[in-house]
Amino acid sequence: MAKVFLVGAGPGDVELLTIKAMRCLQQAEVVLVDDLVNPDILQFAPANCKIIPVGKRGGCRSTPQDFIQRLMLRYARQRKTVVRLKGGDPMLFGRGGEEVAFLAQHGIGCEVVNGLTAGLVAATQADIPLTHRDHTQGVTFITGHRRDGSQPNWPALVAGGTTLVVYMGMQNIGLLCQAWRQAGMPDSMPAAVIQHASTPQQRILISELSRLAAEVEAGGYGSPAIIVLGEVVKEKTWRDTLPHLVSAA
């Protein structure tokens, strides 16, 4: 039976790819690749493999989702080994659920291979532990962008007190900061922005809610980036104050 592999490529660094993802790529005959995927990852696909970019960056217009789905179906029906390669994890803000359902409706099996999600890697790159017994009991992965333009229930999320890891929030950072304040988040809430996490272009901003939007603008930070809000960001600030944290090398 034809099968599609829905594979997470992680946020950038090739070495963060899972061995399973690498094996899928090695077997691939067709790879449909999203724009946030580091092209270096395609080195694992065979030389004669058909690579089809289906993303909106790099000047092309976004490839509509139904077109991508039809492409997957077409190649799967030709009995090709199809890898649908997505940035981060396919099941977290990656439309993985929609694609699995679509394939199932058409009688095509699908195996999902997890990737490291950007929020997890971004926080680690910034020396921020997402949970910490002194600060919070949990973490919430959330998008600042909803299909219908509506906002998440920020007051409930702020009251919950978990670390907030915000995806796709950079375009509306000013409005989001306003919404977080209105939702009861204190101005002094530690905040971080990690752009292009785990790539050579990585940039990190450590700030707090009151200054966040202004510093993002002044520093020219943009997408793709993760915003982390929570007391855990202080752990980074605290580490930076250590006088002699010398690397072992």
Ligand code: SAH
């Ligand atoms: N499925 C992906 C998320 C796709 S949504 C995952 O699990 O990571 C796209 C958003 O992911 C971007 O707007 C940004 O918020 C985040 N993102 C993806 N790659 C990133 C990177 N290298 N650095 C920072 N944020 C990234």
